Amino acid sequence: MVSPKVIREDILRMIHSAGSGHPGGSLSLVEILLHLYWKEMKIDPDNPQWKDRDRLVLSKGHGAPALYSILARRGFFPTDKLETLRKFGSGLEGHPHMQSLPGLDCSTGSLGHGLGIAAGMALGLTIRKSKARVFCILGDGELQEGSIWESAMSIPALKQTNLIAIVDRNHVQLDDAVDKVMPIEPLAYKWRAFGWAVAKCDGHDMVDIEKAFSNRTDKPLVIIAETVKGKGVSFMEDQALWHGKAPDSEQLRKALEELE
Amino acid sequence: MRATREGYVEGLLDAGEKDRRVIVVDGDVSRSTGTTAFQKKFPERFFNLGIAEQNMAEYCAGLALAGFIPFYSTYAVFAAGRAWDQIHTSICNMNLNVRIGGAHGGTSVGPDGATHQALEDIAITRVLPNMTVLVPADANQTRQAVLASLEIDGPVYIRYGRNPVAELYNRDETVVPGRGRLLREGRHACIIAAGAMVATALEAADMLSKKGIEVSVADMTSIKPLDIQLLKYLSDITELVVTAEDHQITGGLFGAVSEYMSEHCPRRIIPVGVNNRFGCSGTPEEVMTHCGLTADAISGKVEKTLKIH
Ligand SMILES: Cc1ncc(C[n+]2csc(CCOP(=O)(O)OP(=O)(O)O)c2C)c(N)n1
Ligand SMILES: [Mg+2]
Numbered sequence: 001m002v003s004p005k006v007i008r009e010d011i012l013r014m015i016h017s018a019g020s021g022h023p024g025g026s027l028s029l030v031e032i033l034l035h036l037y038w039k040e041m042k043i044d045p046d047n048p049q050w051k052d053r054d055r056l057v058l059s060k061g062h063g064a065p066a067l068y069s070i071l072a073r074r075g076f077f078p079t080d081k082l083e084t085l086r087k088f089g090s091g092l093e094g095h096p097h098m099q100s101l102p103g104l105d106c107s108t109g110s111l112g113h114g115l116g117i118a119a120g121m122a123l124g125l126t127i128r129k130s131k132a133r134v135f136c137i138l139g140d141g142e143l144q145e146g147s148i149w150e151s152a153m154s155i156p157a158l159k160q161t162n163l164i165a166i167v168d169r170n171h172v173q174l175d176d177a178v179d180k181v182m183p184i185e186p187l188a189y190k191w192r193a194f195g196w197a198v199a200k201c202d203g204h205d206m207v208d209i210e211k212a213f214s215n216r217t218d219k220p221l222v223i224i225a226e227t228v229k230g231k232g233v234s235f236m237e238d239q240a241l242w243h244g245k246a247p248d249s250e251q252l253r254k255a256l257e258e259l260e
Numbered sequence: 261m262r263a264t265r266e267g268y269v270e271g272l273l274d275a276g277e278k279d280r281r282v283i284v285v286d287g288d289v290s291r292s293t294g295t296t297a298f299q300k301k302f303p304e305r306f307f308n309l310g311i312a313e314q315n316m317a318e319y320c321a322g323l324a325l326a327g328f329i330p331f332y333s334t335y336a337v338f339a340a341g342r343a344w345d346q347i348h349t350s351i352c353n354m355n356l357n358v359r360i361g362g363a364h365g366g367t368s369v370g371p372d373g374a375t376h377q378a379l380e381d382i383a384i385t386r387v388l389p390n391m392t393v394l395v396p397a398d399a400n401q402t403r404q405a406v407l408a409s410l411e412i413d414g415p416v417y418i419r420y421g422r423n424p425v426a427e428l429y430n431r432d433e434t435v436v437p438g439r440g441r442l443l444r445e446g447r448h449a450c451i452i453a454a455g456a457m458v459a460t461a462l463e464a465a466d467m468l469s470k471k472g473i474e475v476s477v478a479d480m481t482s483i484k485p486l487d488i489q490l491l492k493y494l495s496d497i498t499e500l501v502v503t504a505e506d507h508q509i510t511g512g513l514f515g516a517v518s519e520y521m522s523e524h525c526p527r528r529i530i531p532v533g534v535n536n537r538f539g540c541s542g543t544p545e546e547v548m549t550h551c552g553l554t555a556d557a558i559s560g561k562v563e564k565t566l567k568i569h
Contacts, residue, residue: 095372107374109372141310175290181288182311
């Protein structure tokens with residue numbers, strides 16, 4: 001497994017060279033994606049269209065830089081492509097576009113779509129008697145979309161245990177802290193009330209993440225991963241201002257220096 | 261050069277000053293739509309309802325029913341698209357005084373790519389009964405569109421962008437629903453444009469003029485209701501019409517102009533717009549070039565069609 005630092009460096013360099021993008025919500029995703037792509041998901045980088053692969057729906061599509069770095073480091077495409085993020089014709093679209101890049105299981109970017117799509121995929125896999133699973137990563141601000149809760153209601157009703165939802169609980173959205181814009185707590189209670197099994201973990205601790213994923217229940221599982229938006233870069237951490245802003249050269253230098 | 265977003269925000273501030281019924285609602289994109297300025301000035305009349313566009317549209321329907329003039333703003337792709345059923349059934353069906361600000365209209369949001377580029381918003385708002393659709397061409401005109409909306413009885417959709425565009429109008433030139441503007445007159449052809457494409461159309465007219473082709477350029481700020489007097493006048497002075505829009509060809513300005521002219525004053529009408537495809541990442545200029553939204557494309561179509569005639 002590559003180290004979280006490598007992924008974070010990629011993310012910062014990519015967004016810097018693109019001149020736009022979303023560092024905060026990409027940096028908070030790193031350990032979750034590392035776990036998924038190195039430990040959890042059955043995938044084959046040489047055969048990205050393998051029918052029985054596990055699938056990921058990154059419902060918070062603006063976290064694309066993190067996913068692109070992970071896919072490249074995992075061997076889906078060459079790492080030197082990473083610096084073409086958001087450039088015309090590069091395939092590394094601002095938000096994931098599955099026809100443009102190998103390894104993407106779904107196109108996303110408009111919040112609130114992913115959980116329903118993941119549910120449909122999971123249902124299709126069940127009908128096909130495939131053992132493959134579907135993982136869906138949601139932003140915490142994204143949970144304000146009503147459509148999420150429509151899916152949250154149907155997934156337990158259809159007993160869809162081949163789907164695992166992960167909430168990137170970084171407590172910040174675009175404008176401000178989630179608590180200030182539109183509170184979503186008590187969050188675990190809400191999911192449980194809808195019929196889910198809830199696991200919590202430190203979303204930056206690989207051991208803790210693994211433990212959360214190892215939960216086996218007869219209900220669909222949602223993992224609430226406590227994370228830090230902008231994780232690893234002091235001046236970006238917990239800052240809504242760094243939700244969608246590219247670091248300039250000086251900020252990039254400082255940020256890279258800080259990474260552990 | 262200023263983004264029309266700046267004019268939208270200035271308009272909201274002036275509207276808030278002028279009319280205490282004005283309320284501004286946003287969906288967790290207030291730093292992108294620019295409504296933070298309104299929040300600062302009128303905190304008691306600003307509400308951020310989070311990432312929930314459909315709920316935001318319903319709140320505005322309710323606020324309008326309670327006697328207010330709510331403006332909700334988010335990216336145009338979500339403002340018009342995500343909440344379309346709410347706009348159709350609650351806002352338009354009850355003919356409510358809701359104003360919808362569609363930010364990042366067209367390709368202006370460049371690098372964010374297909375999911376964030378609103379290329380269908382004009383079509384899906386224009387099709388709704390009772391709706392007024394305004395697509396201003398520069399910042400001053402956008403400010404005026406916001407102010408003009410205060411006088412309209414019923415829902416209004418205002419599209420604006422974040423990419424700087426040339427300034428064409430002075431601050432006091434008003435926007436009137438059902439009125440466009442003839443910016444340049446020539447009889448070989450006419451270009452009817454809206455939004456960011458108006459400045460591009462003027463560029464194309466300059467290029468053509470150097471080749472001895474004189475075209476009219478009309479700014480169709482009010483896509484609904486259309487300026488039918490202007491269309492009739494243009495059909496009197498020219499045989500060839502080219503429409504230019506930062507939007508799908510289907511259902512937008514080309515659709516609106518074609519619908520009217522085919523019935524009342526038929527002329528050859530050629531579209532410049534996005535041809536049945538999604539957007540992609542790139543600078544706004546790259547995406548516009550890719551989609552054929554350039555002065556070259558407009559002048560090329562005029563030349564080619566005139567030659568065939
Ligand atoms: C439907 C929709 N509305 C608005 C946006 C604009 N937007 C992009 S990211 C974002 C904030 C997301 O916050 P959160 O879900 O908490 O993500 P994270 O903190 O992980 O970046 C918003 C409002 C969008 N992409 N889609
Ligand atoms: Mg968040």
